[in-house]
Amino acid sequence: MSVLVYTESEEGVIKKIALEAVSYAKGIADQMGTSVTAISINANNTSELAKYGASKVLEVSDDKLNKFNGEAYADAIAQAAKNEDAKVIVLTSSANSKFLAPTLAVDLNAGFVPNVVALPERTSPFKVKHSVFTNKAFAHTEIKTEVKIVGLGKNTFGLKESETSMSNEAFSPNLDAHDFDMEIVSVDKATDQVTIADAEIVVSAGRGLKGPENWGMIEDLANTLGAATACSKPVSDMGWRPHSEHVGQTGKPVASNLYIAIGISGAIQHLAGINSSKVKVVINNDPEAPFFKAADYGIVGDAFEIVPQLNEKLKAFKAQNN
Amino acid sequence: MKILVCISHVPDTTSKINFTDGDTKFDTNGVQFVINPNDEFGLTRAMWFKEKQGAVVHVVNVGGPETEPTLRKALAIGADEAIRVNTPATDGFSVAKQLANVVKEGGYNLVIAGRESIDYNGGMMPGILAKLTGSNFVNTCIGLEVDGDKATVIREIDGGKETLKTSLPLVVGGQKGIVEESDLRIPNMRGIMQARTKPLTVKEPVDASAETATVSFEKPAPKGQVKLVDNVDQLIDLLHNEAKVI
Numbered sequence: 015m016s017v018l019v020y021t022e023s024e025e026g027v028i029k030k031i032a033l034e035a036v037s038y039a040k041g042i043a044d045q046m047g048t049s050v051t052a053i054s055i056n057a058n059n060t061s062e063l064a065k066y067g068a069s070k071v072l073e074v075s076d077d078k079l080n081k082f083n084g085e086a087y088a089d090a091i092a093q094a095a096k097n098e099d100a101k102v103i104v105l106t107s108s109a110n111s112k113f114l115a116p117t118l119a120v121d122l123n124a125g126f127v128p129n130v131v132a133l134p135e136r137t138s139p140f141k142v143k144h145s146v147f148t149n150k151a152f153a154h155t156e157i158k159t160e161v162k163i164v165g166l167g168k169n170t171f172g173l174k175e176s177e178t179s180m181s182n183e184a185f186s187p188n189l190d191a192h193d194f195d196m197e198i199v200s201v202d203k204a205t206d207q208v209t210i211a212d213a214e215i216v217v218s219a220g221r222g223l224k225g226p227e228n229w230g231m232i233e234d235l236a237n238t239l240g241a242a243t244a245c246s247k248p249v250s251d252m253g254w255r256p257h258s259e260h261v262g263q264t265g266k267p268v269a270s271n272l273y274i275a276i277g278i279s280g281a282i283q284h285l286a287g288i289n290s291s292k293v294k295v296v297i298n299n300d301p302e303a304p305f306f307k308a309a310d311y312g313i314v315g316d317a318f319e320i321v322p323q324l325n326e327k328l329k330a331f332k333a334q335n336n
Numbered sequence: 337m338k339i340l341v342c343i344s345h346v347p348d349t350t351s352k353i354n355f356t357d358g359d360t361k362f363d364t365n366g367v368q369f370v371i372n373p374n375d376e377f378g379l380t381r382a383m384w385f386k387e388k389q390g391a392v393v394h395v396v397n398v399g400g401p402e403t404e405p406t407l408r409k410a411l412a413i414g415a416d417e418a419i420r421v422n423t424p425a426t427d428g429f430s431v432a433k434q435l436a437n438v439v440k441e442g443g444y445n446l447v448i449a450g451r452e453s454i455d456y457n458g459g460m461m462p463g464i465l466a467k468l469t470g471s472n473f474v475n476t477c478i479g480l481e482v483d484g485d486k487a488t489v490i491r492e493i494d495g496g497k498e499t500l501k502t503s504l505p506l507v508v509g510g511q512k513g514i515v516e517e518s519d520l521r522i523p524n525m526r527g528i529m530q531a532r533t534k535p536l537t538v539k540e541p542v543d544a545s546a547e548t549a550t551v552s553f554e555k556p557a558p559k560g561q562v563k564l565v566d567n568v569d570q571l572i573d574l575l576h577n578e579a580k581v582i
C-alpha cells in the first residue's frame with residue numbers, strides 16, 4: 015500500500031506542479047506511515063522526483079501516449095494504482111488532471127475531491143479542505159470510499175524537499191483499442207510562450223487599455239518578467255485578445271505567485287478566478303476601483319505612463335540582479 | 337440527434353457567499369439562482385443544433401423543486417422538454433449516476449454539460465457520466481460540430497487548443513467558446529409564455545450513494561489593507577524585498 019502520485023510532464027520534462035504534487039503525496043504518506051510511488055508517462059528524466067519524497071517511480075514509455083489522451087492515461091494510472099494497492103491517488107488541478115480524474119474515479123470506484131489546498135485533517139475518516147465557490151470559500155469534505163483521489167490546487171502546498179532513495183521501474187499498462195477511440199487531428203499551441211497554467215507571474219490587462227493596439231506594453235512587461243499574459247472577460251469578448259487569455263470565474267483560474275492587474279476594475283467574477291494568486295498588484299487610475307480592496311500593492315495612476323516606466327525599471331533591476 | 341443538456345442551478349456570480357447552521361450549510365438567503373454559466377453556453381449550442389440540424393433538445397437537473405424556475409428559463413431559451421430528478425445534488429458521482437439513468441431511458445446520443453458548476457467546482461460529473469454510459473468524452477469543449485454520428489470537437493488545452501475527431505454517443509464538458517458570449521440568448525416574452533406549457537417531468541431518483549460528504553464550510557481570512565505606492569521604484573523594491581516574488 016502506497017500513495018500514488020501522477021507526475022505530469024510536458025515534452026518529456028516533469029512539470030513543477032508535479033513536484034508540488036509529490037511533496038504533497040509525501041506529506042500524506044508520512045501521515046499514513048507509508049511511502050510514495052510516482053507514475054510518469056513518457057518523461058525523459060524522473061530523478062528529480064526523489065528530491066521531493068518519491069520512493070519509487072513507475073515509468074510508462076509508449077509512443078501511443080505522446081499526446082494526452084484522457085481515457086488511456088486514466089487507464090494506465092488505474093492499473094498502476096491496482097498494482098501498487100494504492101489507497102490514495104494524488105493528481106494536480108491541471109486541465110489534463112481534471113480531464114482524467116472522473117474516468118479514473120469510475121475505474122477505481124473512488125471518491126474524488128478537486129482543488130485541495132492542504133494535507134488531510136485526518137486520514138481516517140479521510141477529510142480534506144478544498145476551495146469552492148470559485149475561491150470565495152473552502153469546504154471540508156470526507157471521502158468515504160476505500161480508494162481516494164485528490165486533486166491538489168496549484169501553488170497551495172509548495173515544494174517541500176525530502177530526499178529519498180528512489181527505484182525506477184518500467185511499467186507497461188495493458189491499453190486496449192477503446193482507449194484510442196478519439197483521434198487528435200491537430201494541436202494549435204504556442205510553444206514559445208509561458209501558459210497561464212504554468213506561469214509564476216501573470217500580467218493581465220482590462221478594458222482600461224482602450225483597444226487591442228495598446229497591448230504592446232503589456233507583452234513587453236510580460237517578456238521582461240518571464241510572465242504569461244491574461245485579460246478580463248470583456249477584453250476577450252470584444253476580440254481584443256484570444257479567449258485563452260480570459261481569466262476569472264468563467265475563464266481560466268490563476269494561481270500564480272504574482273498577478274499584476276492593469277486597467278481592470280476588479281469585478282467580483284474577475285477576482286473570484288484570480289484570488290488564489292499569492293501576491294496581487296493593481297494599476298488603475300480610479301482610486302475607487304474595487305480591485306484596490308483585493309490587492310496587496312497598488313498604484314493609482316495612468317497605465318499608459320506607469321506600465322512603460324515599470325518595464326524600463328524592471329529591465330534595469332533584472333540586469334543588476336542576474 | 338437527441339440532445340440532453342445538463343443544467344446546474346447555481347448562485348448568481350455576484351452572490352455573497354455565506355453559511356448557516358454552524359457553517360454546515362450554504363446560506364441561500366437573498367441569493368439569486370441562475371443557470372450555471374458553463375451550461376448556458378452549452379444550451380445555446382444545443383439550440384443551434386435544434387435550428388440547423390433538427391435536433392431534439394431536453395434539459396435536465398438533479399435537485400429539489402426549488403430548481404424548477406431555472407429549468408423553466410432553459411425552456412424559455414428554447415429547450416423542448418425538461419426533466420427534474422427529484423433528489424438533492426450531493427456530489428458529482430451521485431448526480432452522474434442519476435443522469436446516467438436519464439440518458440439510458442431517454443436514448444440521448446449527445447450530452448452537453450458544463451466544464452464545472454461555479455458553486456462546488458467539482459468538474460467531475462461529465463466525465464463520470466460518459467464513463468457510466470459508455471460514451472466518448474471531451475472536457476473544456478470550445479467547439480462542437482456533429483455530422484451523422486461523427487463529431488469534431490475542439491478542446492481548450494493549457495496554452496492552446498486541440499481538435500479531435502470522435503463519434504456519438506458523446507458527452508462534452510462545455511464552456512465559453514462552444515458559443516460566444518454574444519450568442520447567448522435572453523428569453524423573450526413568447527419564449528417565456530411557451531415555457532409555461534412545455535413538459536417538465538419529475539422523475540424519482542434511482543439508488544445512488546454519494547462517495548463524498550461535505551462536513552463544513554469556511555470563509556477565507558479577511559485580507560489586509562492594500563499598500564499604495566507612489567512610483568514604480570517603490571513597487572519593485574516591495575515586490576523584491578517584502579513579497580519576494582521577483
Ligand SMILES: Cc1cc2nc3c(=O)[nH]c(=O)nc-3n(C[C@H](O)[C@H](O)[C@H](O)COP(=O)(O)OP(=O)(O)OC[C@H]3O[C@@H](n4cnc5c(N)ncnc54)[C@H](O)[C@@H]3O)c2cc1C
Binds near residue numbers: 263277287300303316
Ligand atoms: C456571469 C458573469 C460571469 C463573468 N465572468 C467574468 C470572468 O470570468 N472574468 C472577468 O474578468 N469578468 C467576468 N465577468 C465580467 C465582470 O463583471 C466585469 O464586467 C469585467 O471583469 C470588467 O472588466 P474590466 O475590469 O476589464 O473592465 P471595466 O470594469 O470597464 O474596468 C476598466 C478599469 O480600467 C480603469 N482604467 C481606465 N483607464 C485607465 C488608465 N488609463 N489607466 C489605468 N486604469 C484605467 C478604470 O478605472 C476601470 O477600473 C462576468 C460577468 C458575468 C455577469
